[in-house]
Each structure stands twice: as C-alpha cells, then as structure tokens.
Amino acid sequence: MVDWAAMRGRWFKSRTAGVAEPAPRPRVAVVTDSACSLPDGWVASDAAGGLVRVVSMPVMIGDQIYGEGTDKMIGALALALAQGQDVRTSRPAPGQFEAVYAELAAAGFEAVVSVHLSAKLSGTVDSARLAARASPIPVHVIDTASVAMGLGFAVQAAAAAALAGDDAERVADAAVSSAAGAHILFYVPSLDQLRRGGRLGAAAGWFGTLFAVKPILAIRDGLVVPLERVRTAPRALARLEELSREEIARRTGTVRVAVHHFGNEAEAEKLASAVVRDRADAEVMLCPLPAVLAAHAGLGVLAVAVAPAVDVPDDAGAGDSGAAGTEPRAAFGPAKTAPAPDAGPLPKPLNDADSHLDID
Template structure:
C-alpha cells in the first residue's frame, strides 16, 4: 500500500499539486476580528490581506488536535501507512501536538503506522520538500524508512530567502525579535530574511524594490546549486506582479528545471503581512544525498 503524505496549510502548496499527488492537508487556525477560521477552508488569503490592510491584527494557532485525531483514526481503520510532515516546530506547536495525539492513540491500542517529521521549514519551502517527497512516494518500492531518510536529506538542503514590506508584522507575532524591527518604511528599505534551524532571522537591508529582486537572485546563486534538476518555488502575499518578475529572472538567469509560484496562505501571511515575497531552493540535487 502506498504511503499517505500529510501536510498542514503552513506548506502553501498549490491545489493542483495537492490533488495530483493525493496529499492530505490539515488546516491551521486563524483568529481575526474576534472570529476563528480554518486556513484555506473558511478563510482565503485575499480576504485576510484585505482585513490586515484595514488594520486587523490576526493571530494563528496550531492544527486542532481533534482534526488530527479524526484523520489518524481514519488512517488506522484503513491500515494506511502515513507520513505527516509538519510546519517548523519553531513556528508552530503542530509537530509536538501531532506526536502527542499519535502516541495517545497508540497507548489506547490503535494500530497506527504514522511517522511525524518536523520540516523545520515554512510556506513553499516546506511545500517544496513535500512536493519532492510526494514524488518519491510514487515509487511503490519505496518504504517509509527510505522516504523519511530522503525527507531529512531535503530538510538539510532547503534554503529560504524572503523580503517583507514591514518587519512589524513579524515582530508583533514574535517571529523575529523586537531588536530586529529597525527598518523604516519611509526610507524604502526592504529587510531580507532567511531561515536557519526552523527559525527566522534578518539577513540584511536593501534599499528599493528593484534592488531587492536583484539581491534575491544573487543569494539564490550563492546559496543554491545544481539548479538544472530542481524546482524553485516562489510564494507571495498579494504581490503576484513581483513574484512573476522574480520568476522571469530565475528562468532567464538560471538553468532551472521548473519554477512554481503560489500565494502565501493565511497561517503564514498573518505573520509576514501583505507584500511579502519569498523564494525557496535547494543547495544540491534533490535526488542525491
């Protein structure tokens, strides 16, 4: 029996990738204007970004344990082996809760073949790992141990580079320290950030949007390698124009296999804010250790 891959909405995968690869998706929760929503189910990114531009201050919480429990029990009833790749445990409690829910079910005697892996990634960096893993699972000869080993290899290779219009959203949500919130919007200075060990860190400051795109290209070239066998992913928060500009630059300047673009979902966008642009790639071939 083929392995069922599970992700949460922090992966920001395009729906066609989810459908084509039979990926199960669990929703993170968004709290805004005293209402609670399930990401991508009862609220869409465009709605959230409009609310944020009008002054709303959203918060998020992990995938509800009852949603996990229901899915895990369903898998067990079908004797379905599964791998749940979660949003970085440094950004969400989803990984820890999933482990607790699984362990409780096992203690209750439920026969559950479920491996839970912390992606140490976010948005389409996390989604890119899931995309590659879903392709690996298509090989019927691949067992769970082999898929998990492959997943961890990808986690070690993944690179996240992104820019935001204003660090205030990340500071407010505790995703970066207050000391990092030093950028003045009036100066048109754009902060560039990256991810290490599942955490977000400011990297540098760049003046002007055009220079940001050029600098992102330089960082891709510096930090990645073997692009000819890769899919590079771009995610954006209500900024498709710049996302497509970056896509065109990547296709023009790098010998890349494919470029995938998608909107940043509510769970991530609630913290990064409108205007965020991010790119994700590997330092190495996805199919070699």
C-alpha cells in the same frame, strides 16, 4: 515532418512488451499542515496519488476563525492586514491529526509519515506527536526545520517515495533529505505585522529604529534570521533576485524553485522569470503564500524556496552529513540527516539575532 519509422518502432515495442504490471498499492500515506504552501490542485493530482492529506491551520481575524484555503478567508485576511486589524494564528489541535490518521488507517494504509513546519516556529509538530500516540497505525513525525515550499518540497519527495512503494522509513528519509537541501529567502515590504505580533524577537535590536527598512530574511536552523537591510523596495527586490540567483547557480543537477507571494502576483511572476533565467533546467512554480504564513509576513511578501529535484535513491537518507543550518528530525528511531546539497551556505547574516514567528 512526422518520423513514422520512430512511431512504428514505439508501436511495435509496446505491442511486444505486453501489458505492464499494475503498480503496487502504496502502503504509506503522507500528512502535512497548511504551512506547506503546495500549489493549488497538487494534492488532488496524480502526482500525489491520493495519499497526501493536509491539516488546516486556523487563522483568527478579530473574533472570527477561518480555515485555510477559502477565497472568503483570503480576502478577509488581505483586508485585515491592509487595515492593521488583529490577526492571529494557531496550531492544529491534536484531535485534527488523530482524525486524519484514523481515516488513513481505515483506508488501508499501514503507516503514516507526518511532515511539518519547523518546531521552532510552531507547536504543530507537538500536536502531531501527541496524536501519533493514539494512532491505530505507526506515525513517523518529521520536523523539517523549514516552512512554505521548503516544507512542501519535502512533502512532494515523501509522496514520490510512497508511490514508488517504499516503506515508512524510506519515505521519511526522502522528506528529511529534501528539507535538508532546501533554502528559503524572503522579503517583506513592512515590518509592521512582524512588530505588531511581537515576532521579531532578538532581531528587533538588529532593525533598531529603522521603520522604513526593507529586510531580506531567511530560514536557518528552523528560525527566521535577518540577512540584510535595504533602504528601498526596488533595491530589496533586486537584492532578493541576486541572492536567489546565486543560490540557484551553486546547485548542480535539476533544481526546483518556488516563488511565493501574497497580494502581489505580478511581482512574483517577474521575480520567478528573473531568478531562473540562467538555468533552463530549473523547475519553477508560483505559489501563493498560505494565510497562516501571510498573517505574519504581511501584504506584499515575496519568498524564494530552492531545493533539489525529487529523487528517491535506493539508499535514501543514508548520508552522514547534514546541510548547513538544517537538522530535520523524525519522531521515531534515530534522527537521520540528508547528505549536504551541492551548494554553498546561505549568505552570512549581519549578526546572530533571530526571529521566532511562534505560529501557534
């Protein structure tokens, strides 16, 4: 039954309150790269407010160069990975960032916060910093020390701060705080693509000759680190679910969760339902892994990114302790570290070996 009394109360309140003042036009724009893995359509949505731009990172399949996000490229990449073809990626050229910064200046923005994947995984941050020198408006370049929706959540936090009317420093603080509170765990069904591209680095010795190993990996200190070796795919998926649920359970307040996939959406849907089944308050989304990351992880990858809910406090970024394993950095002014989230550290890896994806 409709509660007409409540309806009348709302109607009366809206009539007496008068017309709300329009929100001030945002002064700060947000730029990122296509490794951010943002959900389809988000950049064009009201949540982004028309102030977010994504610079595409090229993917090279054989002698063909593709831009991120086209169905043709996704199909070509999936086929190339299945056939073991040569697949490479590259950082965006500084000129791409220069063009975007100039366009935003012409649109009337007063500053830009440029939020990017880990500098230890790609030279994209360097390209953005070079372009910032030629920008007609100030550009604050942020190295999130993260990737995928660990980066994407930071972009969303920055956009929320910009829409709230915050200045560039506070917008940058929001991105840094979100990135510092994010954790990413992922599973790859095969090490072939990582081996083929020479991306295992020092971690190659950790895997040894176990070609059939199903590794659980994480992002820590801006690098890919191995956590556990599992012998079978079902056990690896079960362990990824378990670790993800433990991470989510440690969090207080609303938690955001993104489950990434490439070529295995049904598995991702099942994983997404499982990891949040004990947290009715969690915000969960499915996000295909962008081609620039799938090119290194391969077909069948599953990843879980966990971050605190978007919050733009009055004193954003004013904390003095960083989350374990992450140190996002801004290009201008003193680096600011977000307060540590209410969560324990990632599971300790078996050793300190790491893997440098070197996405450039």
